[in-house]
Amino acid sequence: MINKIILALFILLGANPLLAEEIKCTTSIRGNTTKLYFDDEENALYDNYSFREIFFGGWGETTCPAFITMRYLTPDLTDSQRSAFCLNYDKTNKTFTGYSLGIRNAYLECKEPKKSLCQRVNDSKGAAIAISSGAAGLTGGASAAASAAGVTAVAHSSGAVILTGASGYIAGTLATLGATALAVLTAPATITAAAVSVVAVGGAVYICKDEGQEAKSTEDSAQDK
Numbered sequence: 001m002i003n004k005i006i007l008a009l010f011i012l013l014g015a016n017p018l019l020a021e022e023i024k025c026t027t028s029i030r031g032n033t034t035k036l037y038f039d040d041e042e043n044a045l046y047d048n049y050s051f052r053e054i055f056f057g058g059w060g061e062t063t064c065p066a067f068i069t070m071r072y073l074t075p076d077l078t079d080s081q082r083s084a085f086c087l088n089y090d091k092t093n094k095t096f097t098g099y100s101l102g103i104r105n106a107y108l109e110c111k112e113p114k115k116s117l118c119q120r121v122n123d124s125k126g127a128a129i130a131i132s133s134g135a136a137g138l139t140g141g142a143s144a145a146a147s148a149a150g151v152t153a154v155a156h157s158s159g160a161v162i163l164t165g166a167s168g169y170i171a172g173t174l175a176t177l178g179a180t181a182l183a184v185l186t187a188p189a190t191i192t193a194a195a196v197s198v199v200a201v202g203g204a205v206y207i208c209k210d211e212g213q214e215a216k217s218t219e220d221s222a223q224d225k
Helices: 002-013 043-047 051-056 066-073 125-138 143-148 167-175 179-186 211-224
Strands: 022-029 032-039 085-090 095-101 116-122 151-155 161-166 195-201 204-210
Touching: 022 066, 032 066, 066 085, 066 095, 116 179, 116 195, 125 151, 125 161, 125 167, 125 179, 125 195, 125 204, 151 167, 161 167, 167 179, 167 195
Parallel strands: 022 095, 095 116
Antiparallel strands: 022 032, 085 095, 116 204, 151 161, 161 195, 195 204
């Protein structure tokens, strides 16, 4: 609670370099407690840390600002780029289960409950560039054709480009962008998905899909045997 009051005073009075320090906190991710550190003088912290969270969030084992947890989960993105994502929080088990595409509340959690989870699936900057360039074209004159094929393309304010649709249609779209982009659909995260969102941002590619799809596919395969 003392740290919360100090942070609130820093926001009201301005951070004093002599008082700034690295603060240790804990967060819970999929039931596992993780220790993190953050600089209480960093301006970006206050841009993403509301008074509501300062005084009413961060109790129990989760004491980190949600912004710090989001940074931990998306280490390769800038603060602006990660703004396309929101945190999934399991209130029953008091743990973060991952992150999704979506609008955030004051705690950076998804405003609407999300069944889908996102994860990075490609380390090739070429794939991100190909998808970004291709999606830019789809949002222009080819948008009608893309829509007819079941694929939507959206340019997010964070700089991300998002392709959404049935995995088969997405695969067809990526095929037109070259082998590098198509390889995204061979990732374990997408093989079993019926519908996916492919996000190209910051030189990386993320796949967002219903977390229950893979489990259901595994069960169906077991029954077939």
